[in-house]
Amino acid sequence: xxxxxxxxxxxxxxxxxxxxxxxxxxxMIDPDKKGKLSRIxxxxxxxxxxxxxxxxxxxxxxxxxxxxxxxxxxxxxLYSENEISFEVITLExxxxxxxxxxxxxxxxxxxxxxxxxxxxxxxxxxVPAGEHSVLIxxxxxxx
Numbered sequence: 003x004x005x006x007x008x009x010x011x012x013x014x015x016x017x018x019x020x021x022x023x024x025x026x027x028x029x030m031i032d033p034d035k036k037g038k039l040s041r042i043x044x045x046x047x048x049x050x051x052x053x054x055x056x057x058x059x060x061x062x063x064x065x066x067x068x069x070x071x072x073x074x075x076x077x078x079x080l081y082s083e084n085e086i087s088f089e090v091i092t093l094e095x096x097x098x099x100x101x102x103x104x105x106x107x108x109x110x111x112x113x114x115x116x117x118x119x120x121x122x123x124x125x126x127x128x129v130p131a132g133e134h135s136v137l138i139x140x141x142x143x144x145x
Contacts, residue, residue, distance in 0.1 A: 018051045020044050025078040029058040031091060033073055071097040086138040092131055099126045100138060107142040 017039045018028040026044065028051045036054035043049075050061040058070040060079075067081060074096055079088040083103045090098070102108070105123045109116060113134050117127060121144060129136070 017053055018042055018044070018049060026080070027075065027077045028060055028079065029053055029070070029075045030073055031075050031093060065101070067101050069099045074098075084140045087136065089133060089135050090129055091133045092129065094131050095128055097126060097128050098136075099124060102138075102140075104140070105144045106140050107144065109139045109141055111137040111139070 016030060017037060020026050028049075030053045033053050033055055036052070038050070038052045040050045041048050042051070048063055050059075050064070052059040053073070055073050057072065058068075058074050058076070059066060060068040060076075062081070068076070070090075072092065072094060074090050074092045077089045077091070080086065086100055086102070090096070101124045105121075107119065107121050108125065109119050110125055110127060111117065112127070112129060119141070125138065
């Protein structure tokens with residue numbers, strides 16, 4: 003028996019992983035090169051992740067759901083119709099864009115502080131360097 007076949011798993015987990023400790027995790031804090039993984043199955047969903055020093059992009063079933071301008075690591079990522087939450091770690095200030103499943107009125111909280119209440123199907127916001135918690139709550143569905 004050989005452990006050789008598991009070495010590829012280590013490389014995959016640098017991009018995207020699901021563990022009991024970090025939950026759904028993706029991205030890199032300081033990638034050396036640009037890379038992309040496609041059609042990775044996690045909890046019966048398929049994900050694509052692109053990582054570079056200039057961006058992190060996550061797609062679910064072919065649809066982009068999150069983009070960060072610059073490198074970052076996202077942990078404990080939860081994505082549903084009513085709530086999106088994650089922790090993000092960055093070395094520099096980053097702009098993040100999140101697409102929602104439905105149009106509605108939402109509240110954005112960063113580090114447990116309300117940053118804005120808004121309407122739409124997506125949001126862009128900035129986080130400073132460091133580790134931050136983000137929570138986006140659906141307050142009201144819209145047609």
